[in-house]
Amino acid sequence: MVDLRDNLRARAADLGFTVCRFASAAAPWSAGERLAHFVEAGRHGDMGWMETTLERRAHPTAMWADARTAIVLGLNYGPDSDPLPELSDRSAGYISVYARGDDYHEVIKGRLKTLAGQVAARLGAEVKVFVDTAPLMEKPLAQRAGLGWQGKHTNLLSRAHGNWLFLGVILTAAEIEPDPPETEHCGSCTACLTACPTNAFPAPFQLDARRCLSYLTIEHAGPWPMEFRTLTGARIYGCDDCLAVCPWNKFAEASREARLTAREALVSPRLADLAALDDPAFRALFSKSPIKRIGRDRFVRNVLYAIGNSGDPALVGAAERLLNDPSPLVRGAAVWALSRLDPNGFTNQREVRLGREEDEAVRAEWHGLALPPLAGESGPAIA
Known part of the structure; x- marks a missing residue:
């Protein structure tokens, strides 16, 4: 039977x-x-x-x-x-x-x-x-x-x-005989901990989500503390570092036939193209995608932090155009990106822009003020 x-x-x-x-x-x-x-x-x-x-x-x-x-x-x-x-x-965005x-x-x-x-x-x-x-x-x-x-x-x-x-x-509600549980097999390996760009792990088996780039790019609603903007690099949605470096991934080959298919447009998309997205274009590009849930403004904020880290002078124009964006969140991120890519242009525009800007958070960006870093104090593991 x-x-x-x-x-x-x-x-x-x-x-x-x-x-x-x-x-x-x-x-x-x-x-x-x-x-x-x-x-x-x-x-x-x-x-x-x-x-x-x-x-x-x-x-x-x-x-x-x-x-x-x-x-x-x-x-x-x-x-x-x-x-x-x-x-x-660095001129392309990294999507988890x-x-x-x-x-x-x-x-x-x-x-x-x-x-x-x-x-x-x-x-x-x-x-x-x-x-x-x-x-x-x-x-x-x-x-x-x-x-x-x-x-x-x-x-x-x-x-x-x-x-x-x-x-x-x-x-x-039915009783079904359980399978045996799994035990921990990490041993002395700490590859995932040392790979984290933001030191989000205070200790093994502990996570401070406030320092995690997956949390910051997806869950965090406002401007980021300065510390994490430079550390995100080209990561614009999520972060795979701690997953991808794990030695156990080499045993995943057996299930390759069951894997889901990635959309070509979401593998290394160009930052210039992403920065040009308005809300309808964002919704069209990310139709049926989990990215759609964070909304255009939060996503473009992430893109601008990546632009600021790109070192690509060809992206200065993308940052400048978004200085006029209706969203204060996007404008503030554009200010930071411009300050990184074109310090002279940033200085030349600051006084004029400050005279027009009413949002206090964006004004703070023009003044070079940033949110304080988030402390990673020790504590219990996340379940």
């Missing part, structure tokens, strides 16, 4: 999932306590939703009391080769590998719903589907199910699939 788990794994594979495993959703764990300490230390930055949903995130049953089993699924999105050499082209294709939330959600419907029909038990946006801690569940473990960079990594797995979870 075919084992229930084997049957569901086969169905998951038919839907394109790379891996499917099972864990108890009701057993106690310490992940909720670790997350509470993370938020208490303020390391979640502007992500206020982590604080407001903290109690619901503490444990799967805190969100759904009837949850008994977690079916945890992974979908490989790894690149064909190391993406980090792309960063050497996960965001180069269609929005993974939508890609996975449809497949999860299909599988969840099959689970409910077979077991006669209620199910709920989760893909990242809901207050469910997928990474601890994935480790409990044996997909991988949370490495020193706090991300999930796998001996079989490296660092490149999208996660989705189906919670069910």
Whole structure:
């Protein structure tokens, strides 16, 4: 007789999932306590939703009391080769590998719903589907199910699939025998910690999100502290450094056939083209992309910080044009980019521009004032 788990794994594979495993959703764990300490230390930055949903995130049953089993699924999105050499082209923007294709939330959600419907029909038990946006801690569940473990960079990594797995979870009220959990296999390696451009890891297994370029490019709404503007280099959406340097990625080759396809336009896009995007053009370029969610102004802010780091005098014009942008966020970033690329031009324009500028944050940029750096004090690990 075919084992229930084997049957569901086969169905998951038919839907394109790379891996499917099972864990108890009701057993106690310490992940909720670790997350509470993370938020208490303020390391979640502007992500206020982590604080407001903290109690619901503490444990799967805190969100759904009837949850008994977690079916945890992974979908490989790894690149064909190391993406980090792309960063050497400072006139192109670097977009994190996960965001180069269609929005993974939508890609996975449809497949999860299909599988969840099959689970409910077979077991006669209620199910709920989760893909990242809901207050469910997928990474601890994935480790409990044996997909991988949370490495020193706090991300999930796998001996079989490296660092490149999208996660989705189906919670069910049915009892299904769990798979063995995974243990930590980082050993003495610290490659991910030393690779971080902004020193966002106060210690192994600890993350200060306020210093993370993924957080800054995506979650942070305002101008960045000066410290991080120069360190971002060409990274305009997300950061892959800690993932890409992990030695375990060499074992991800076996699942290459399951990988998602990147859009050619989102691999090393030219900064000059991105700086010219107005809102309709931004929405068109990033249709069905997760990048669309941060909005044009925040994205162009990121592009301008990369322009300021480019050292390319051909991009001076792009920065100058955006000094007149309707968005204060964009204007302020354009001021900084101009000051880096063309100090003489910056000085020549400053007094005239200051006389016209009403936004205090933009005026501060003209005066060379910047937000203070964010302290990376020691503290507990993120769950």
